[in-house]
Amino acid sequence: MRILQRYFGTEIIRAVLFVMLALLALFSFFDLMAELPSVNKGGYKIQHAIWYVCLGLPGYVYEFMPIAVLIGTIYVLSQFASNSEFTIMRAASMSTLMAANMLIKIGLLFVVLTFIFGELIAPSSSKFAEAMKLTALGAAESQEFRTGLWTKDLIRENGLKGNIIGSRFLNVKEILPNHQLNEVKMYEFDKNFHLVREVTAKNATYQGKNVWRLFDVNETSFPMTLSAEDITNVKSQQWNSQDVISEVTPDILSVLFADPDRMSAIDLASFTQHLAENKQDNERYLIAFWKKITYPFATLVMMALALPFAYLHVRSGGTSLKIFSGIMIGMVFYLINSLFSHLGMLNTWPPVFTALVPSFLFLGLALLGLRYVERN
Incomplete structure (x- = not known):
């Protein structure tokens, strides 16, 4: 089993890295095209635009990790099925539970990587990118407001x-x-x-x-x-x-312009507490906080979704069709995950429920898929 575990791990990690690089290259191109209109404004040059796009890549790694894991795992398992390798493994007494266990061990590595990018790398690189861009653009791109930016804090007897x-x-x-x-x-x-x-x-x-x-x-x-x-x-x-x-610091002011999905869970928790103490609406940031906590575990759900594809033989569709199916499933997951965030705010659903429902829906879909392929 150790040999199989190593074989699964090597092939899946290699495939996931390839898919991630393809996604990053694609979205880097789109971002660079979007930055070109700002080039030559103030001191903002093409090298600043390239550097700005590169600093945004860790955020994309965090966002696309579940999708890359899904597509990469589907590709590897489809290759195993088309070469009859998976059939040989099953004949050698590898059960579905054993296969799932191997995928979970590999998936935990991606869970940790997703946490690292989401909590440490992406928030820091995003802040640095925005600061670099504003500094290069100069006063022409300072944050200016028609009626002013409003915020609130509490006054205490001894300062803080x-x-x-x-x-x-x-x-x-x-x-x-x-x-x-x-x-x-x-x-x-x-x-x-x-x-x-x-x-x-x-x-x-x-x-x-302060x-x-x-x-x-x-x-x-x-x-x-x-x-x-x-x-x-x-x-x-x-x-x-x-x-x-004042309780209001530059970090809190920067949060007001930041995308909650690009913030770390620590920053979200701190700002949510600040809003709660000042009796301000914090629903949006609470949902973002719980998504930040639960999102890395979506990689395990994507692994479970990929497993049924190993049981589909070549006659059930070529590898390209399976990869295309994986891309569509990944896009649907990404859209539903975003949709539930907005539905949660509109309907005041509990933030934990809003964050967990998409993953549970796709986990149920994975279990149904496994049950279907085992019966057929």
Whole structure:
């Protein structure tokens, strides 16, 4: 069995790598064509576009791993069937359960690789790619908003710790590639949502440890109860600079522009908690978080889907037809996986249910396929 295990593993890994390289080459070409209109804007040159596309490849590896595993495994098992190798293996007392066990061991390797690309490589490369592109494009491509970007955090007694004493709404007109904020407005409320302070600043820079330094600051303080008699108690002050401690960091601001599917589970968990603490809708990020946790195991489901093809002999269709079937099954899985994410948000389904249903549907399809080929 060790020899068979090694033989299965070598052939499947080789086929999966070949399919993955083909998919990456195809989508790299499409991405490069999409980047060409941005070339020569600011300092963005063709080498920047090529580098940007290359940095996006780890994200595609993560997304296409289940599809590549499905197509590669179908190809190998179809070759075994067409050469009668699988028939000989079965005659040598290899049961369906033993074959499935060998595929699971190989699939676990792809599960680990998918986790590594999804959690470590792809999120970091995506952030670096976006930062590189914005820096090369310069001010012409800074994140600028018509009505400003809005976000919210909590005000605590001792900065980031202690009891909650209020909330702060932050509005930013423009975010530069170096995380500098331009035209900043902050509205601070007490626990009863009475406006107590309004702060405007020309710009702000991040100093680290949750500290933002505001420049050219205008601060207006309001009394707890504002009436005609209290209008004289409204105080306005001006400062050259002022430090503000906030839960909002450049990482949280970058999340607002990032595709949740390209974020790591750790970042998603942190941002989801931030939204929950501020009583904001986090459904989209919760679904993305659970998809991030469960998606790597979809490679095992794809292995199970490929196994019935080993029982189909040449008379049931050539290898090319089986590969085409694998491509179509992979595309359907990819589309259904995306579809359920949107359906989950529209129907407020539990995030875990939304993330798991596509994999369970295809696992059921794999079991039905195995039952059919064994009976026939």
